[in-house]
Amino acid sequence: MSRTITLEADVNTVDTATNLTAQGSVAAPSRVLPRNITKITGILAAVSGDGAAEGSGVFFIRLGGTAVRNGEQTLMFACGQTNTVQTGSDAPAMQTGLFKLMDADIAVDPSEVIDVQVEMAGEDLGDTCAVVTLIFG
Amino acid sequence: MAKVYRSREGDVTAVDTKTQLTTLGSETAPGPLLVPSHAKSISRLIVTGISDLAAAADNATFVRIEGPGLTEGPESLAVGADGAQTTTGTCQFRVADVVDLDIPVTPNQEILIFGEIAGEDPGQETVGCTVVFDI
Numbered sequence: 391m392s393r394t395i396t397l398e399a400d401v402n403t404v405d406t407a408t409n410l411t412a413q414g415s416v417a418a419p420s421r422v423l424p425r426n427i428t429k430i431t432g433i434l435a436a437v438s439g440d441g442a443a444e445g446s447g448v449f450f451i452r453l454g455g456t457a458v459r460n461g462e463q464t465l466m467f468a469c470g471q472t473n474t475v476q477t478g479s480d481a482p483a484m485q486t487g488l489f490k491l492m493d494a495d496i497a498v499d500p501s502e503v504i505d506v507q508v509e510m511a512g513e514d515l516g517d518t519c520a521v522v523t524l525i526f527g
Numbered sequence: 528m529a530k531v532y533r534s535r536e537g538d539v540t541a542v543d544t545k546t547q548l549t550t551l552g553s554e555t556a557p558g559p560l561l562v563p564s565h566a567k568s569i570s571r572l573i574v575t576g577i578s579d580l581a582a583a584a585d586n587a588t589f590v591r592i593e594g595p596g597l598t599e600g601p602e603s604l605a606v607g608a609d610g611a612q613t614t615t616g617t618c619q620f621r622v623a624d625v626v627d628l629d630i631p632v633t634p635n636q637e638i639l640i641f642g643e644i645a646g647e648d649p650g651q652e653t654v655g656c657t658v659v660f661d662i
Contacts, residue, residue, distance in 0.1 A: 406553055447577075513653065
């Protein structure tokens with residue numbers, strides 16, 4: 391049996407660890423891990439931006455909190471790049487695929503709270519939105 | 528058995544220049560990336576990198592992993608490539624690549640990660656690398 395936790399947030403500032411604590415219409419979903427699980431088996435993640443600032447950056451996840459064994463886990467999952475357009479023209483949409491890691495094998499303690507953060511590093515790309523799903527069992 | 532994920536990132540601003548990845552976003556000095564005690568191997572690398580294309584150029588990107596933590600010596604891995612005809616209107620997001628490996632390691636020793644671009648100088652390349660250890 392699989393269980394999941396999905397969290398999302400706007401990540402709008404470079405070099406700032408941003409807590410993912412919302413889930414769209416659910417403002418404060420539970421971040422308590424299911425009971426009887428000891429591993430994060432899969433991670434899904436995606437991010438894209440409005441291209442409001444020029445630059446290049448990478449995006450990574452931080453997994454922490456009382457639930458995570460072996461210290462904070464950090465995972466790169468995406469990168470992005472934007473340039474301003476010529477006057478009178480528009481940039482194309484930035485539609486990112488889904489990062490999927492289906493054998494993550496991260497040790498956790500059941501019924502504890504997990505902290506999920508996403509961070510943009512490099513240059514500031516403007517406003518971005520990130521979503522992360524953790525899969526257990 | 529479990530996996531431990533450790534990451535570094537950095538900006539590569541000159542072509543044909545080995546550049547150590549020493550930061551992790553808000554952590555400007557995360558310290559040495561040590562092989563966890565009891566680690567047996569690096570089972571995968573997760574790599575990502577992209578150019579800001581501030582110059583109309585084309586380049587290829589790779590990472591090097593080195594240091595006393597690697598029992599058999601340094602390794603290198605392609606990350607990707609970028610290019611543009613102009614310096615306006617380019618924009619893209621893409622997901623990182625997961626590469627399964629089996630690289631023996633020496634516990635408690637340091638691993639150094641470098642990013643490098645070859646070809647033409649695009650301006651700046653931001654490179655990220657996650658080292659995944661089997662413990």
